Amino acid sequence: MGRRIVGRLLQTVPMLFFVSVVCFAMIKLGPGDPVLSFVTPNMHAEDIERIRHNLGLDQPAYIQYFNWLKEVVQGNFGYSLVNHQPVLDQILDRLxxxxxxxxxxxxxxxxxxxxFGLLAGANRGRWLDRAVNAVAYVGISIPVFWLAILMIYLFAIHLHxxxxxxxxxxxxxxAADVLKxxxxxxxxxxxxxxxxxxxYIRSSTIGQLxxxxxxLQYAFGSARRIVLFRHVLKHVMLPIITLLGMSMGDLVAGAIVTETVFSWPGIGSLGMTAVKGMDYPLIMGITLLSSLLLILGNLAADILYTIVDPRIKGSR
Structure with missing residues (x-):
């Protein structure tokens, strides 16, 4: 297990390098110019070019990338082009x-x-299963921003x-005010x-039953509740572990739309501000940290797999 963890950690380096290259290329290919946020109506062309030179944006794209990469290797994620604050400090403040x-x-x-997933799978085709499926379909289909607006209208504007x-x-x-x-x-x-x-839980429950x-458990006289929540639950947890590992990237990227709608001061709203201002160092920092957490989340999911299901550990 230790050798496998070390191997996965070593694979993180080329994966992060590839992600950074793709992200930097997409930023450069996208429209917009961060220098325009500093331009005033009475500013001369020479002043604009001086700003571009001071920001290092007058160099070729590959030189800009390697200059950024050299600083990141040394632990310096650079400074924001908009507020001139350290990128890493801003991310850690919002994290x-x-x-x-x-x-x-x-x-x-x-x-x-x-x-609800266990009970829906155990009562396949009955009213409980249909009700859970209906709620799940609504949750998957409805846009997040629309649901957020409905929640604000109902609980904040209408009911107060x-x-x-x-x-x-x-x-x-x-703390009560933060929770509220x-x-x-x-x-x-x-x-x-x-x-x-x-x-996922409903589908896995139907297969496990x-x-x-x-x-065999039913033959030994075990109650249905015991079979579901003691035996079936262990096997149902496997797909959930995978989903939780893939959700680790959201801890940094955040729910961008939700945080923006509710003005929540997290990484998501910070990322939206960075995109609007063409703040390249901040965008790169958020993307890189999100990718790192996603990779570590998948590694943690693999480790939890061996804990929950001993058969995987034996096969390895």
């Missing part, structure tokens, strides 16, 4: 807000999807139960995660 929001949404989605935006109320620094502000974006994201997870070990 707790996104991690808390995404972690809570994923946790709520999984905790709700497990029992919850705040519509931001992370804190001005002048209030309590985070409830709407968290439920919006959790509904989407629930819709995806419950479909046909296995011989389930019939």
């Amino acid at each position: 707790p807000a996104t991690a808390g929001l995404m972690g809570s949404a994923i946790g709520i989605g999984v905790l709700l999807a497990l029992p 139960w919850l705040p519509s935006m931001g992370m804190r109320t001005i002048g209030v620094s309590s 502000h985070g409830l709407l974006p968290c439920l919006t994201l959790a509904f989407g995660f629930f819709a995806v997870y419950v479909r 046909r296995e011989d070990y389930v019939q």
Whole structure:
């Protein structure tokens, strides 16, 4: 296992290099010029070119990339072209807000999807299964921004139960206020995660109920509830582990649309600001860190596979 982990970690380097090359090329091929954010109506052409030279944007694209890569290898992700603040500091400042929001949404989605998915698969074709499927189809089909707007209209504007935006109320620094502000974006994201997870769990449950070990448990007189939540649940967790590993990238990239709609000060809203301002170093930093967490999440999923299912460990 240790050798496998070391091998996967070594594979991270070329993968991150490839991601950085593709991301940098897409940025350069895209429209827009970050220098335009510094231009004023009365500015001369010489002044504009001086700004471009100071930012290093007058050099060929491959030289700009290798200059950026040289700094990243030394642990320096550069400075924002818009606010001139260190890129890494900005990402780390926004990371707790996104991690808390995404972690809570994923946790709520999984905790709700497990029992409903198991019961829907065990009652295939009945009213409970049809109801769960209907909710899952709605959650998968509805756009996130539209659901967020509906949540704001219902709970913030119409009922006045919850705040519509931001992370804190001005002048209030309590944890309860943060939870109150985070409830709407968290439920919006959790509904989407629930819709995806419950479909996987239902499908896996239907397949597991046909296995011989389930019939053997029934033959020994085990109750249906015991079979579902003690034996079938262990095998149903395998696809969920994969999905959780793939969701690690969201902890950095965040729910960009959701954070933007609710004005949540996380990585997602920071990324949107960087894209609007053509802030190349900040875009590269967010993309690189998201890719790193996604790779590490897949590695963690492989390790959890061997813990949950001993058969995988034996085959390896």
